[in-house]
Amino acid sequence: MPSNISWLAKKKRSLFSIVFIPAMLLAVVAAAVYYIAYVVNKPRFVRYAAFGIDIPVNYAIHGIDVSRYQFTIDWEAVKEMQDKQVKIGFAFIKATEGLGRVDASFRQNWFRARQAKVPRGAYHFFISSKSGKAQAENFISTVSLAKGDLPPVLDIETANGASVAEVQQRVRDWLQMIEKYYKVKPIIYTNIDFYENFLDGAFDQYPLWIAHYLVKDKPRIKRSWSFWQHNEAGRVNGISALVDFNVFNGDSAAFRKMLVR
Secondary structure, eight states, rough: HHHHHHHHHHHHHIIIIIIIIIHHHHHHHHHHHHHHHITOOOSSEEEEETTTEEEETTTTTEEEEEGGGGSSOOOOHHHHOTTTEEEEEEEEEEEETTTEEEETTHHHHHHHHTTTTTOEEEEEETTTSOOOOHHHHHHHOOOOOOOTOOOOOEEOOTTTTTTTHHHHHHHHHHHHHHHHHHSSSSSSEEEEIIIIIIIHHHHHHSSSHHHHSSSSSSOOOOOOSEEEEEEEOOOOOTSOOOOOEEEESSSSHHHHSSSOO
């Protein structure tokens, strides 16, 4: 009897080795193949023919930014356009520049975007060699925010001969005046190089909108960011010129939380 039990145990071990171990190894290999194919190599950009560009698929909310260079915009057509799951969920509109300039299309764009129920935000193109306070006054005298608008944006891309200390002080003056007046924290827009050379570490308390093209899934920056401008050559119904494309780094609840109340 003991010899029979020993024989049966050996038989079971042999069957386990022949059937179950290979099956387990096959399952592990299949899992690894799936991980590589659908996780590691998951497409981060997908071509959207209607928009004419590749768009990052790992973000839910997409938007554009415009100025007079997009000419007259049919905002109803912008609102209605959709390619698969992607549609225009917000628009940043140029309002002012420097000490006294107002974008020629701002008032029309600002009014018509609101009419079309496109969430809108206004931005100021900053001249780093000029007073930050005077530039804030230009923006304040031009832009009236309403419930549901995005916070004001400071667009800063060049130093115009100013030192790091001068740039930071003038930027700080603009941000503080705008925040005090509108009771909302402004957004900083810039590119990777300018941020690292002039702003890094000085304004981390402000939401960041970063421009960075030709990257796989997100901008290469260490700090947190709220918006990413990933392409400057998109096409949108109702706009005759090419347009910048952006994504919001968050879901719909986070987006609503950012809006003016």
